Amino acid sequence: MTRLDASDLATRLGREAEAVCRHYLDAGRRQGNYWQVGDARNTPGRSMFVRLKETMKGPAGKWTDAATGEHGDLLDVIRESCGLIDFADVVAEARSFLSMPRPEPAPEKKKNRPSTPAPSGTAEAARRLFAMSKPISGTPVETYFRTRGITALLGTGNLRFHPNCYYRPDDHGPTETWPAMIAAVTDLSGTITGAHRTWLAPDGSDKAPVETQRKAMGDLLGHAVRFGIAGEVMAAGEGIESVLSVRQAIPGMAMAAALSAAHLAAILFPETLRRLYVVRDNDHAGDSARDSLVERANAVGIEAIVLSPVLQDFNEDLRQLDLIAFRANLRGQLALQDVARFCRNAA
Known part of the structure; x- marks a missing residue:
């Protein structure tokens, strides 16, 4: 990663400064336009201040530890709070954070009016x-x-x-x-x-x-539980456990769990998508979802490749097969360029 790329990543984190602090520095709390905590390793205390909004003093995300004189940006916070050493791991964690869902902020409460519960199931x-x-x-x-x-x-x-x-x-x-x-x-x-x-x-x-x-x-139709930011290539399957099992062997690929066969068949495609791996289960519903999804993908010019488990599903494969055999079965079904691109850091 170049210095310019790192700067851009720090800027993007700065736009989400409070969310970054709430996630990585949850031992602290907001004080005005700053997040106050003990240090960048998330120690309870009040000596470190993280700027949450851009001001005349500088951009959002910059921090200073008054006790030690240390200062830095939110990439440093991620490194220290997670105990990371390799900068590539810091970058991966930052990009992962930026792909996380953001709950909409709760509406501001009006005085003398109690908050109402959201309707069930919405x-x-x-x-x-x-x-x-x-x-x-x-x-x-x-x-x-x-x-x-x-x-x-x-x-x-x-x-x-x-x-x-x-x-x-x-x-x-x-x-x-x-x-x-x-x-x-x-x-x-x-x-x-x-x-x-x-x-x-x-x-x-x-x-x-x-x-x-x-x-x-x-609202579930077309949507999914997502892991990573989808680009030209991604994988989609039914269950969270099955999808995360595939991710053990293909850690660099963005993936999505649609939660059921019917929802898998209807999942929406990112505009950037050019190749879709369909993570199927070995049952009738899985076959039906596979066929529908492959047909939809091909109709809009997306190459669809089916990933099939040896046993009932990929989590059963992960638990029952030798790890080498599990990885070999999955990687043997990938396009060659994707093996090199996504499988270098398998756990």
């Missing part, structure tokens, strides 16, 4: 649920993924954890609370249109022992 309710959740690092969500063989979790900021997510068995049953993975469903611009909940056991060892372990809410 996109607004989905945005509020996502905003109330927290990053998955160190939570039962991370444990759940690791029990399923999924360890490459960099760039999964659109997945969050809610410790007490409401669960109602049916319209008449009592409401329960269980830990849950909350996945943001976004449109092509990154706006949250819905959310997907996966209820988990308290220790993250499996899904919760409830009748319906997954539920979606909001």
Whole structure:
């Protein structure tokens, strides 16, 4: 990356300065036009100030630690707070952050007027649920993924954890609370249109022992849970676990989980897309979604290549097959130029 590219990335982060601070410096808090925290490693305290808006004193995102005299930009914050050493990893994390969904800010409350709850199941309710959740690092969500063989979790900021997510068995049953993975469903611009909940056991060892372990809410048709910024090439599949399993072998490729076969068949294509990998499951619904999606892609000039698992789905492949065999099966189905482009940093 050139110095100019790094400067542009820092500028883009500066436009999202408060969101960057809330994500990477969550031990601090906003004070006027600054974010105040102990240091760039996210230590609690008040000696470091991050400028949140451009002023006569300088651009947004610049910070100074009054205790040490250190100063820098938001790329430095990402490096220090994440404990990264290689600048390429800092760049990858920054780009991943910039691809994350942004919940719309809550409307300003009017005096003497209580806030009203969003209607159940709406996109607004989905945005509020996502905003109330927290990053998955160190939570039962991370444990759940690791029990399923999924360890490459960099760039999964659109997945969050809610410790007490409401669960109602049916319209008449009592409401329960269980830990849950909350996945943001976004449109092509990154706006949250819905959310997907996966209820988990308290220790993250499996899904919760409830009748319906997954539920979606909001506007889902055409949209997806996205990992990375799609360019000319991307992959799309049904389940989050299947898509993240494929990502273990093809870590550099943008991917999207449509959450069901019907929604996979209807997923919207980015304008830049030229080649689409269809991550299929080995069942009738998966075959139907594959055929519909391939037909739609070909009709608009997008090359469609189907990725097929050996067993029922790619997460079962990841857990049951030898890792070398798992990677070989996937990479053998890719266009040659994409093997070199996307598979160099496989976990």
